Amino acid sequence: MMGLAKVFGILLVLVILAALLTWVERRLLGLWQDRYGPNRVGPAGLLQVVADMIKILFKEDWVPPFSDRLGFILAPAIVMASLLVAFAAIPITPDIDIWPMNGIGLLFILAMISLSVYSTVLGGWASNNKYSLVGALRAVAQMLSYEVFLGLSLLGVVLQAQSFDLRQIVAAQAGLWFVVPQFLGFVVFMTAGIAAIHRLPFDLPEAESELTAGFHTEYSSMKFGIFFIGEYVGIVLVSAMLATLFFGGWLGPVLPPLLWFLTKTGAFIAFFILLRAALPRPRYDQLMAFGWKLLLPLALLNLMVTAAILLAT
Amino acid sequence: MASVTIDGRSYDVEAGDNLLHACLSLGFDLPYFCWHPAMGSVGACRQCAVKVFRSPEDHKGRLVMACMTPATDGLHLSLDDPEARAFRASVIEWLMTNHPHDCPVCPEGGECHLQDMTVMTGHVHRRYRFRKRTFRNQYLGPFIAQEMNRCIACYRCVRFYRDYAGGQDFDVFASHRYVFFGRSADGVLENEFSGNLAEVCPTGVFTDKPLGREYARKWDMAGSPSICVHCGLGCNVTVNARAGRLRRLLNRYHHEINGYFLCDRGRFGYGFADQPERFRQPLRRGQPASRAETLEHLKDVLAKAKIIGIGSPRASLEANFALRQLVGPDRFHLGLAADQHRLVSLIIDVLQKGPAPAATLAEAEAADAVLVLGEDLPNTAPRLALALRQASRQKGFAIADRLEIPRWLDISVRDAVQEERSPIYIATADATRLDDVASGVYRLADGEVARLGFAVAQAVDGDGPRVPDASPDLAALAQVIALALCEAKRPLVVSGTGSASQAVVEAAANVAWALCHRGREARLSMVVPECDSLGLGLMGGGSLADAFQAVEAGAADTLIVLENDLYRRAERTAVEHCLDQLRHLVVLDHTPHRTAARAEVLLPAASFAEGDGTLVNNEGRAQRFFSVRPPPADIQESWRWLRDLAALRGDPSVTAWQRLDDVTAACAAALPVLAGITEAAPGADFRVDGAKIPRQPPRYSGRTAMHADQTIREPKPADDPDTPLSYSMEGSAVALPPSAIPYFWAPAWNSVQAVNKFQQEVGGLLRGGPPGVRLIHPGHPGRRSYLPEIPRPFTPRRGRWWIQPLHALFGSEELSRHSPPIAERLATPSLALPPTDAARLGLAEGALVELRLGSETLRLPVSLHPALAAGTGGLTAGLPETLGLPLPAWAEVRAVSETPP
């Protein structure tokens, strides 16, 4: 009973948070661009979320007649489901988590993130539209490339903590957050994480200026809404992982663990939005070269140095 | 051919052409004002300066006027030379010193040759700080507006009006920078070609007055290629419309017919299509009725009725054919008056089977001897009269050729020629406005005209029938004329239906054939009264008398009349007798008339402005006219109404017609003599670069606001299933077929002179050849036996006068009467009598007489016509008072007191 409550509680908070993030992002972007952002609907524009929700719900839910119907409907469900399920393995506080996965939570999360790319591919393919297809192709290539060191960059953390269990990883940071010994790993993971959830500046699969909206060009109404919310769930997930893996999760003085966790996660979310405000989108070949020629060697180097030091001590 | 080098590149041009002509033909943009392809060069404006070099090594060169310099082999010239450019720019600057600052309020703006040339030379800034000369304007009648301040003194107007068209009441006054072009006093311009001043004037001095009243700029008017419907010559015209209203009519260049000029009846007669009285919805016994209930009623009528149909010489071939199909060929009657029917059939026979081919107007212009028999050309076929006026210069051209003066060097040719003219002999009932260029004019009764013709034929070819009781005078005169015709290389004989005399037409045919038999390249020009007279004749059908007889005998009780006023075609009593016996009268027409007023059912038909169709002109050329606006609401083309009637009767072959091409094809298939009409113009499936031809110019404005008061959503442009043209600005307007050019425009050439860019050479054929297709193939070789019916000599009778039909340019023609500007100049009815005969009756000018002619009695004022032969008189035909009179005929004339009883 308690477990079920936790499941629904986390689910509810996550979805609401993701929806709120649409407002947060616009306000923050406004802040960094010397303007206001949505400030008219409700106090500080907070009800903008509700207004957008109402609008998006009442849009025509259109399935293009030329599309592959099944794939088209399935795609948004996959992204939402896979990213939400990944949260099951994240220990929010010592008391709040859903299922520790018998010590392999990290692998489960990585697997779920990898699964989410099927949604992009399926959506792009099923739309039967050249922009969507190109978007999907980009998503696949991007995912294939960045998944490699998404995992590799974490192996340093795993080596140091001697475990794939996220609770133990957090516990292992009681003395020193892994961000210090694993700084290289942190940078690589953050970059790869952004790429994995297609956040700016790595949003090439949707690149509205060149591919209109990439893989979700044909989507409207709540199907589009799910893609949209899914992206924010992704941001929360990667931020939560960064907090957990490199910044000691719930650990921290004075304040209660939940607050520490939320603060750290929130800081990363804000940082991601700052990235969007600051950085232009790279060219596609630049993205690939950056991954294979810089991040992969760095991740390998980090792994080898960590391993060597561990072996030596 | 001569090879000239222009700005370093070598071109082949016609040797002896002037350089301006050559450069424009090659496609160069060389500015000019006073030169006109039809009027030659005078070198008045100094605008077309180019530099000519002695040799390739000569870099200094000298400035010459291109229009005054013949092209010679090996000539080097430069248009681009800085000095030539500067010269041309300063000429414009001088011309503009007096030009008023009023382009925005000038009707010429946007299609102004002066604007084009100013832009072309690059003059943009006024440096002249002194005052501009001004003039007061004159009232010049309902056709032409004058704004003299804009004049640049190119002399084109006076050269056209006096030298080309023979007008007397227009000239140039005063001197140097104060030259004034106009009349000696305010008044209506008398010449029947005055409307051309609007096109000839390179700027806004003379503009189209009816256009000014409902003004739109050239770029705002949709255009469509059309054919003039006001006489039988088939002049090509461009109709302009905007927002559903006709705005003006322009000349549409046709090398073999109208060239650059139109008559005023053709140019200003379009107003009938927009007059308030026009039929716009079905009428039942004069009361508006809906389309559905009208057709429902007609269904009942047609189911029981014995129908016959009467066609019309002013309706398209397609409309006539649709009627013929609806009622059946044996129940189809041509709507021609009895004498006209005979004459048109005779003319077709003469043209089809005789050795003399029909003359195009271009050939008439090139004729070097002309005999006109019984036709008052300036009133019945004005454009032909203008052509003959040019023909009178042929002898002068021969003199110029001998003196090696180029024909285009206008002033020099006229100086060399003085008053020498080609022989033109005119034998008619009354004086004509062409008499001033004639070598001999003869005022005779129609029978005597015919006898003169027969005598000439006999004098040309001794085998011809001999004229009985010929007076020595007649024989001597015939000898003179015969000699002149035989000496000519390209003699022309002109006659037609104007005198309503079969003998006159036969005599004309005999003269032409006699000349052919003598080995001359004689041409025959036969004038017919209406735009499709010849086409209707070619189609063939019963006469009007047959139709009346069928009704009388009870073989028919329902009559369908297509765009025709029977009161024009037969005597009033006969028409009324026939109409009284009918059970149903169905009339299709656009313009009100007496027959339509008696119709049980009236169906509103499209005029030339909303309909499409094929017309056959007097030389047997089939030409297509295209609508300029979609038919509003209840109006539709006659053939569509007739198709709908056929559908009511369940006639499958007619019901299947969906568009004009179907009717044209069916007509061509059914009547071998009309087989060529499908080629008259491209069909509805024709595309340029995959798109239709746009009627609207690319800068047609107001598209999203024009209908905004009715609907804020812009309505889709109307579809046009019948033609290759679209009612929008979308499509391709390059390399157009010559018969489907909606407007003449080329980059940098916004004025009517843009036609230069559509011609193979300036003043030559349009690219793609002459529009239309000739159905009567010219010239059958071999002899044709002469027509032998020679009338008795004319002898005056006591107390009676031989009343002949006279024609008025404004008034005799049915449709143009309804056009507002022409309505201001309508002829008034009067009885023309020779002064001596009038004196014998004690009648002065304007005195009232009673005229008893057949069953009719008319009261008319007398007008004295000194030219009329004794014992003859004349009545202007086609006026409401004289409609349907069987002229010519003997009539009793009696003076009546002024006060009515």
Added chain:
Amino acid sequence: MYSLLRTIWLIFLHLFHRRVTVEYPERKAYLAPRWRGRIILSRDPDGEERCVACYLCAVACPVDCIFLQKGELVGGRWYPQQFRINFSRCIFCGYCEEACPTYAIQLTPDFEMSEYDRHNLVYEKEDLLISGVGKYPGYSFYRVAGLAIPGKDKGQAENEEPPFDPKRLLP
């Protein structure tokens, strides 16, 4: 790499900058006289309509939203019988003002013309014509142009000689 980090830092510093947004309905922004807003037709200094219905605004309009018909007053003065602008199509490019040879058509600093019904965005002449001279106080086209109108005969425009009598014998 350094430039990226610097960019991020500089953008982050905007957290502490003033916002430039003007909160519009509460505060109105200053609009320059040459602002391209609602179109009007002006009158000349004598109080007569400036528009002479030359059609140049209509032809310059890239969205073809101007429709007019020329009329003529007794005496020869041109004026627009009808003048319609469909503001639901207008893009406020100002080409009509550029094209106008008489300063009649002018764009004004007013943009608050929203409507719930597109029909109400169709302005007829009575909606467009104002009773002032607008931005250009002194100009009167007919004082310069050669066309005679009531109150200004031939020869009375700027830089004109009195009308010449063609029948005069003196040169």
